[in-house]
Amino acid sequence: MQDEKMSFIGIVGNSTKNMAFYMIKEIFIKAGFSSIYSNDNDSIIILKSKRDKQIGLINIMPKDLKSILNLNLNFNIVVYTNVGQEERIDDDILKFFSSLKNVVVLNIDESNCINLLKGNDKALVMTYGLNNKATITASSLDIGNSIAFNYCLQRELLTVFHDKIEPLEFPVKLNLIGKENIYNSLAAISVALCFGVDINTIRKTLIEIKGLERNMEKIYDNKFMIIDNKCINPIDYNLTFETVQHLKYKSIILLNGMGIDFGNDNLQKIIDIILNWSSILGIKNISFYIDKKAELIEEDIRKMFSNTNFSYNVFFSLRDSIGYCLEILNDDDLLLIMGNDILNGTKDILLKELNQYG
Structure with missing residues (x-):
């Protein structure tokens, strides 16, 4: 028994x-x-209050829903967060959501979300999104190098302690990048309100959050800006560029990292995407950092750029590639770092280099 x-x-x-x-x-x-507890990958965290109340936070991947269902946990709140990612609704997902009896927070801008609750007449559904049909939405959006909006609760909300929260609106600011973080914060705020967390505490927390490692991570933002985003396929590159177009900067220096597992087909698609976006975003130079084991990629890159006048460089040293990018970076420029796990550790090198520059 729970x-x-x-x-x-x-x-x-x-x-x-x-x-x-x-x-x-x-x-x-x-x-x-x-x-007071977290597992090895921080997907399960147990929090404890000074009054000895405990909250179990569980980050659930769809593939793990069957195992979670077998635990027979009585979830007070479940949030479905998929943003811009179509998820096939299989039997395990349907069984999990049909078993829920308390609050379910759904992103109404996801086309499949309402289908999750077919046959479930017990759960209390709260929807969030950027259309006026959502229970929770955002108004007065200002998306740039940071994000500002008003959190709008459009109907009465019942907390897990059965207290009522009347419709309300308050300003929120995020030191983050990307429209998806509006969705993330709408969900997070709603959960916090359901547990009676003070609005000022919520707002102070969100403005201090710097982001997750290599997830449109803003590494530096002073004379110029440095952003790192892990990209493993052409879709990731397009999504990153779509986000970057809302930022304010003069020009982009792009550092792209590729390991031995990249493959020629992916390389061609990614270079095509970069070149297609280059004039829209103002990309003035690309530096490729390549794993020494994949040095044949250098010749492939040369062939792919042979009919262009685009400025590019190829490096086999991560430190050298970073040093070159910093050297050609001007005030108000954006250094955009994109690529797979070969770029893990870039942040540490960058911060040391920036400290030397003062």
Whole structure:
């Protein structure tokens, strides 16, 4: 039997690094909870308040829903966070959502979300999104090098303690990049309000969040800006560029990292995407950092750029590629770092280099 002092919050999404999950955790810590347990990959975190109340946060991948269902946990709140990712609704997903009896928070801008609750007449559904049909939405959006909007609760909300929250609106600012973080923060704020967290605590927490590693991570933002985003396929590159077009900068220096597993087909598609976006975004130079084991890629890159006048360089040293990018970077420029795991560790090198520059 579930301990009455323990509440459970499930966050369902396609990423092991779920920003909504991270935001919720940080809000509760700011509200006075402490972390008393986390598993190896931080997908399960137990928080404890000074009054001995405990909250279990579980970041749930769709493939794990069957296992979670077998635990028979009584979730107080489940959030479905998928943003812009079509998820096939299989039997395990339907069984999980049909079993829920308490609050379910759904992104109404996802086409499949309502189908998740077919046959479930027990759950209390809260929807969030950027259309006026959502229970929770955002108004007065200002998306650029940071994000500002008004959180709007459009109907009465019942907390897990059965207290009523009347419709309300308050301003929120995020030191983050990307429209998806509006969705993430709408979900996180809603969960926090359901647990009675003070609005000022929520707002202070969100403005201090710097983002997750290699997830449109803003590494530096002073004379110029440096952003790092992990990209493993052509779709990731397009999505990154779509986000970047809302930022304010003069020109882009692009550092692209590719390991031995990239493949020629992916390389051609990615270079085509970069060249297609180059004039729109103002990309003035691309530096390719290549794994020494994949040095044949250098010749492929040369052939792909042979009919262009585009400025590019190829490096086999990560430190050298970073040094060159910093050397040609001007005030108000953007250094955009994109690529797979070969670029892990870039942040540490960059921060050391920036400290030397002063």
